[in-house]
Amino acid sequence: MDQSALSWDHCRSLLSVYRTGSLSAAARALGVTQPTVARHVEQLEQALGGAALFTRSPQGLAPTEAAETLIPHARAMEASAAAMVRAASGPDDALAGTVRITASEVIGIEVLPAMLASLGAVHPQLTFELVATNETADLLRRDADIAVRMVRPSQGALIARKVGDIRLGMFARQDYLARRGTPAAIEDLAGHALIGFDHETTAAQSLRDRGLDIRREVFSFRTDSDAAQLSAIRAGLGIGICQVALARRDPQLVRLFPDTMAFPLETWVTMHGDLRGNQRVRLVFDHLATGLSAYVKAGHSA
Template identity: 55%
Template structure:
């Protein structure tokens, strides 16, 4: 096997894996379909294995291709991190910084902070990744993360922000129509908003808030943003972060019975401590998140 395989071949391989066809991958990479085809042929020849089965609708990855996929994704992540790191060199805060947070924090909490950061430092380009899947900072899937658990890896710089409280809330219009529950038993006559398929976090949280399981939810979604939208629309009673609920004028339900505090941290790989852009973004997120929590 050729030990000097061009990274471009792996990049094309990963694009075809993700898109399912040469034409779609070519559009994604801004190349031609014949070029992508030559890249796949060259990689198969260099590795000595078949990566795709051709059929009229596209390309079907072989077992070998699926085995190689996480390694190709790791290469892509490191290549992107290298490009971001190179763009951030110099004394002035400039370059690309990739930030990840949960769906709700990424879409509802961070945008004002990032807008202020861009006004102060227009040379910084932000890549925002709202995802409930924890992006791996050690594998450089992101540069900075807002985490709801304390990081354990020694290679990460971690700044504690404090606790974000989560409770049950409802829109005033919903309560005006359905009445306010004053006891846990009263929830039985209300429309509850919650998850469809429980995550590990939700299973753990259920131990502290029994009675709120999947079968009790009249409206179910695994998207936290969809749950929040339903809550705001007056569809029922659901969970929300206290600062967001106060911002949106939602009313809290049974605060003595349903309350959960999330330990919040801003984290960054220690290799980025000397990057002006990453340090500037890190400090901005720390200040912004501290202000957000204090408003609760």
């Protein structure tokens, strides 16, 4: 393999074709021409000894085993390139530049924007990149500068601060309960419209351990998006689980079984140890830790 022939542009095209499934879609995503993407993939194949990276299928271009092997490394290059751009956006000792944050769907959509808005009002030279996903970002690979996680980080190279346990509860809208009645016991849920997952999750087993018959078939509204589940509860589609502090914002939501249906969700703010001297990252880290601590307390006072 000719390592000198490898190029980030080639790997970027590889990732784009892998994600989109076609040369034309990859070219549009990258803002280049289709022949350019095709040439990059071909040159990468040649640099790797001629192994094909994609094969044609009815659904488009399908990655080969060789491509699947390369993708994690290409993603690491992508994360490093993005981290370089963020590092160049401002000096370490300045409260200016870009900070990339990742958090779960609900926290990223419902909680963090207000916190970032208040910080941005004081420090307008800060730029925020927010990734709202339930997938765990690799901070060691620098997928993000800061992560809000619902599990304790295990990597020793990370700085982690626990902000508390976010409380989850079972809720329904008042008009739903007016139509269908308020269940007096957990057993009464069998006659109600329930909101839950489409594919099996580890959280489902936790609920079963608490006596709930949680299977995909029992849900009247199924989605793997926590944000969509929250929206369904707010719309009055049925009974579901959401964060207590969020439910407090909507006076139409009624909590059910507060003594038995209470689930703690430990919450951590983390960042790479190498960023401890970066003033803008440290500022955002401390601001989010303070704001999320207050958010956790709001849920416990409900």
